Amino acid sequence: MNGIHNLLRRQLKQHFGDNFAVPGEWQGFINAVNDAYRESDADRGMLERALDLSSQELLQANSEMRAVITAFPDVFLWIDYQGTVLDYKAGSDTNLSLNGNLVGNKIQDISQECIGEKFYEAIQQVKQNKSAISIEYYSMMEGIKKFFEARLLPLLSNKIFVVIRDITERKLAEEKLQESEKHLRTILDSIHSGVVLIDEESHVIKDVNRMAMEIIGLPKEKIVGSHCHSYICPAEENKCPITDLGQEVNHAERTMIRFDGKPLSIIKTVRRLTLSNRSYLLESFIDITERKHMEEQLRYLSLHDALTGLYNRVYFEEEMRRLESGRYNPVGIVLCDVDELKLVNDTLGHELGDHMLIETANVIKKAMRQGGMVARIGGDEFAILLSGSDTADIEGICARIRDSIHAFNVNSSGFTLSLSLGYSVADAVPNDMDGLFKEADDNMYREKMLHRRSAGSVIVRILMKALKARNFVTEGHAERLQKLVESMAWTMGLNNKRIADLRLLAWLHDIGKVGIPDRILFKPGPLTPEETRIMKQHCEIGYQITQSALALMNVGEWIQKHHEWWNGKGYPQGLKGEDIPLECRILSIADAYDAMTSDRPYRQAMPHEKAVAELKECAGSQFDPYLVPSFVEILEKERI
Amino acid sequence: MGCSTAGEISGARVLDNSLVSTAVEFKHTKLYGTEIKLSKVKNSFQAGVLLAQSIPKEDLSHLFVLSDGLAVNGSELVKGLMRCLPEKVTVTGGLAGDGSDFNETLTFLNTPPQKDTVAVIGFYGDRLKIGYGSVGGWDPFGPERLITRSDGNVLYEMDGRSALELYKVYLGEHAAGLPATGLLFPLSIRVKDHEKGLVRTILSINEEKQSLTFAGDMPDGKYARLMKANFDRLIDGAVEAAKNSFKSAGSVSPALAILISCVGRKLLLKQRTEEEVEGVRDILGADTVLTGFYSYGEICPFASGAGPELHNQTMTITTFRED
Numbered sequence: 009m010n011g012i013h014n015l016l017r018r019q020l021k022q023h024f025g026d027n028f029a030v031p032g033e034w035q036g037f038i039n040a041v042n043d044a045y046r047e048s049d050a051d052r053g054m055l056e057r058a059l060d061l062s063s064q065e066l067l068q069a070n071s072e073m074r075a076v077i078t079a080f081p082d083v084f085l086w087i088d089y090q091g092t093v094l095d096y097k098a099g100s101d102t103n104l105s106l107n108g109n110l111v112g113n114k115i116q117d118i119s120q121e122c123i124g125e126k127f128y129e130a131i132q133q134v135k136q137n138k139s140a141i142s143i144e145y146y147s148m149m150e151g152i153k154k155f156f157e158a159r160l161l162p163l164l165s166n167k168i169f170v171v172i173r174d175i176t177e178r179k180l181a182e183e184k185l186q187e188s189e190k191h192l193r194t195i196l197d198s199i200h201s202g203v204v205l206i207d208e209e210s211h212v213i214k215d216v217n218r219m220a221m222e223i224i225g226l227p228k229e230k231i232v233g234s235h236c237h238s239y240i241c242p243a244e245e246n247k248c249p250i251t252d253l254g255q256e257v258n259h260a261e262r263t264m265i266r267f268d269g270k271p272l273s274i275i276k277t278v279r280r281l282t283l284s285n286r287s288y289l290l291e292s293f294i295d296i297t298e299r300k301h302m303e304e305q306l307r308y309l310s311l312h313d314a315l316t317g318l319y320n321r322v323y324f325e326e327e328m329r330r331l332e333s334g335r336y337n338p339v340g341i342v343l344c345d346v347d348e349l350k351l352v353n354d355t356l357g358h359e360l361g362d363h364m365l366i367e368t369a370n371v372i373k374k375a376m377r378q379g380g381m382v383a384r385i386g387g388d389e390f391a392i393l394l395s396g397s398d399t400a401d402i403e404g405i406c407a408r409i410r411d412s413i414h415a416f417n418v419n420s421s422g423f424t425l426s427l428s429l430g431y432s433v434a435d436a437v438p439n440d441m442d443g444l445f446k447e448a449d450d451n452m453y454r455e456k457m458l459h460r461r462s463a464g465s466v467i468v469r470i471l472m473k474a475l476k477a478r479n480f481v482t483e484g485h486a487e488r489l490q491k492l493v494e495s496m497a498w499t500m501g502l503n504n505k506r507i508a509d510l511r512l513l514a515w516l517h518d519i520g521k522v523g524i525p526d527r528i529l530f531k532p533g534p535l536t537p538e539e540t541r542i543m544k545q546h547c548e549i550g551y552q553i554t555q556s557a558l559a560l561m562n563v564g565e566w567i568q569k570h571h572e573w574w575n576g577k578g579y580p581q582g583l584k585g586e587d588i589p590l591e592c593r594i595l596s597i598a599d600a601y602d603a604m605t606s607d608r609p610y611r612q613a614m615p616h617e618k619a620v621a622e623l624k625e626c627a628g629s630q631f632d633p634y635l636v637p638s639f640v641e642i643l644e645k646e647r648i
Numbered sequence: 649m650g651c652s653t654a655g656e657i658s659g660a661r662v663l664d665n666s667l668v669s670t671a672v673e674f675k676h677t678k679l680y681g682t683e684i685k686l687s688k689v690k691n692s693f694q695a696g697v698l699l700a701q702s703i704p705k706e707d708l709s710h711l712f713v714l715s716d717g718l719a720v721n722g723s724e725l726v727k728g729l730m731r732c733l734p735e736k737v738t739v740t741g742g743l744a745g746d747g748s749d750f751n752e753t754l755t756f757l758n759t760p761p762q763k764d765t766v767a768v769i770g771f772y773g774d775r776l777k778i779g780y781g782s783v784g785g786w787d788p789f790g791p792e793r794l795i796t797r798s799d800g801n802v803l804y805e806m807d808g809r810s811a812l813e814l815y816k817v818y819l820g821e822h823a824a825g826l827p828a829t830g831l832l833f834p835l836s837i838r839v840k841d842h843e844k845g846l847v848r849t850i851l852s853i854n855e856e857k858q859s860l861t862f863a864g865d866m867p868d869g870k871y872a873r874l875m876k877a878n879f880d881r882l883i884d885g886a887v888e889a890a891k892n893s894f895k896s897a898g899s900v901s902p903a904l905a906i907l908i909s910c911v912g913r914k915l916l917l918k919q920r921t922e923e924e925v926e927g928v929r930d931i932l933g934a935d936t937v938l939t940g941f942y943s944y945g946e947i948c949p950f951a952s953g954a955g956p957e958l959h960n961q962t963m964t965i966t967t968f969r970e971d
Contacts, residue, residue, distance in 0.1 A: 018922065063789035112797065
């Protein structure tokens with residue numbers, strides 16, 4: 009029975025004995041059974057082999073997985089949906105942040121309470137969503153804060169694979185980085201330059217500091233994400249100096265645009281910067297709009313007179329040099345000097361003096377034709393430079409100026425103007441501009457001298473107009489005084505010159521009051537001793553005023569002494585008797601009489617008789633006792 | 649001395665529901681036998697200790713053990729025996745069987761068969777040449793599973809899942825035949841990395857506790873793999889065991905060979921069971937008297953010179969010859 013399957017042979021032997029021979033008619037059947045046994049063995053052998061191989065593969069895969077897991081320093085846990093730890097791999101860092109035995113316990117029970125809750129929630133999410141989830145937590149270990157990251161991944165077998173990694177170093181690095189970023193941000197936000205970070209490729213703004221937001225006028229979220237050409241370099245779209253033109257922008261003056269479209273002048277520096285393998289442009293800039301404006305103003309001021317808006321001496325000198333070449337011949341200079349400006353400044357204040365200068369400038373400008381240049385070259389001095397103008401042109405201008413002055417004085421209620429003019433014309437190559445200037449100056453001075461000598465009227469006109477403007481000269485007082493003193497002088501046989509001077513004194517004796525503050529001058533009640541002391545200064549002030557005008561020199565002394573008393577108890581010098589100039593003694597009586605017989609805001613006029621009685625009463629004390637009777641006599645005559 | 653079985657071996661025949669007796673006469677060798685009731689001691693380990701303590705040690709060369717097959721923890725019994733025996737003494741034997749029923753196993757030594765009994769015979773003198781060999785022929789398959797809950801030889805969970813459920817899934821419709829059908833898938837326990845695993849078979853199940861009781865320890869935290877076998881590998885295993893026993897006794901045919909083979913093998917081999925006995929006979933020679941039984945566990949050193957261990961699913965052979 010060779011070739012027969014062991015089992016079949018055994019079965020035949022068992023049933024038919026050791027010496028059984030298969031009968032011929034059974035042979036086919038026996039062969040079929042035998043084949044079936046062998047085929048069954050072969051099939052099972054193949055299946056078993058496949059099972060062996062797949063088991064080996066499985067074991068191999070498992071062993072590789074375990075090797076991989078072992079190679080990592082992390083902690084690995086296999087847990088079920090209830091959180092029970094089925095297995096774990098402790099990792100090189102055995103510090104799990106978990107307490108007690110692991111296997112068989114629930115992860116939420118073996119970790120600190122707050123961590124356990126996090127794990128429980130994460131397990132529920134993994135169970136529900138069948139997707140991985142990460143949680144981070146920290147734990148205090150021997151007084152040191154340790155950070156962990158746990159990743160929970162669902163497995164096919166209703167299990168969860170948990171990887172716990174110690175991320176303390178990363179966290180600390182992150183914290184350090186955040187802190188350093190915070191420091192950097194603080195520094196960036198505290199500097200007074202705008203700083204903008206721009207992506208080099210897209211030209212999109214990625215970050216800005218506080219100053220950049222202030223300069224652009226928008227919050228960060230509105231700037232970040234914009235194209236840099238919207239704000240930072242509007243004139244350079246598609247022509248970026250850095251990326252398109254390959255230039256260096258280093259402390260360069262540029263223009264940028266505010267949120268409202270207003271252009272701003274800036275000084276800009278651009279640097280390239282690489283962050284995380286990406287190129288950026290770091291632009292820092294300072295807003296110099298204000299500075300530019302100031303510079304322009306300064307440039308203007310450096311060449312212009314701040315008060316009148318005309319050119320100043322510096323520009324005038326430059327123009328003088330320019331005209332030296334002779335290219336613009338003939339060249340003329342006109343110099344105009346404001347008469348008695350110092351007097352006005354001293355007596356009526358600089359405000360009025362400034363006003364006079366402004367009006368003078370206007371008058372001159374009005375008289376100018378196109379092409380001339382007017383400058384204020386000194387306190388009271390104006391100069392006109394004219395190119396391509398001959399003597400006739402210059403004289404025409406001078407005439408127009410004089411006409412304008414006259415017209416102004418006619419129409420002005422406040423003050424009058426008086427100018428001294430001088431001019432010169434040159435037609436040489438090159439021109440001696442300094443010589444030309446001196447010639448014009450000499451001519452002007454000559455006219456000034458003429459004005460000085462006859463200036464009394466001018467000055468007095470100026471001063472009186474000003475006094476009236478201040479409204480402390482009672483209407484008619486000066487005229488009445490002039491009449492009274494003239495009558496006295498006439499009676500006493502004084503000559504015409506003295507009579508004229510006396511009239512002037514009558515007119516100007518209180519000119520010094522322009523220097524007394526209004527609060528004292530117009531005080532309704534009695535003055536305090538201090539106020540009285542200040543009030544008495546008007547004699548001295550009057551004297552000082554007259555000293556600036558040649559024509560008023562004589563009158564000045566009398567103005568100073570017009571409050572002296574016969575008995576020496578007056579002021580300011582306490583002169584006595586005939587030491588007091590005659591003109592002063594006359595004025596004193598006349599002034600007192602007119603004052604007593606005129607209405608004042610605080611009292612009514614005194615009757616003539618009572619005033620005369622008062623004069624007589626004070627004769628010998630306040631007034632000259634020899635003059636009072638004559639004055640009374642004249643009054644009586646004039647009354648008849 | 650004898651026990652109940654799950655099949656009897658006589659010559660090259662395998663029998664069921666029979667009584668096989670073998671009479672042995674030694675010319676020089678002295679024998680000393682004793683037994684112990686498991687129910688009267690604390691545990692299997694203590695039974696082993698007490699048995700070893702109770703027999704004379706002088707000239708003792710070999711100890712043959714027949715133990716109750718259900719109430720015993722074979723591993724602990726062997727550990728207990730070895731605790732008190734001289735190192736050179738070899739130990740072989742097996743656990744009594746109860747067909748494929750796993751209800752009651754009986755053992756006897758000069759008494760009527762009783763349950764809960766462990767009987768031993770000591771062999772004395774240097775004329776006796778003992779050979780032994782124990783090979784399974786089973787192969788582990790599938791993944792390694794972590795024993796996550798166990799208590800001694802009672803296994804509850806692997807990888808956090810019920811071990812009983814796992815067996816039911818693998819057995820399919822054969823699950824109804826538990827615990828006997830569980831023998832088709834013994835477990836290989838890997839005690840140490842890279843070491844050949846011990847084979848463990850199921851003795852009983854507990855549906856209520858969802859547990860499986862094995863013939864030996866199922867330590868927590870160790871890895872276990874299911875095992876399978878095919879006819880050829882099993883028969884080859886028996887042949888291998890015979891070769892090992894032949895070699896260990898000086899490559900001379902023995903007078904007697906006691907074959908203790910696991911019931912699990914018989915359940916798998918079925919009609920081909922005799923082939924493994926025939927394989928043994930082919931190695932040991934036609935003159936050697938073969939006797940033995942199908943057991944619930946085998947006791948034998950794993951290799952020559954090693955200490956005895958409890959095995960499952962093996963063909964374990966002890967050969968006797970007097971010079």
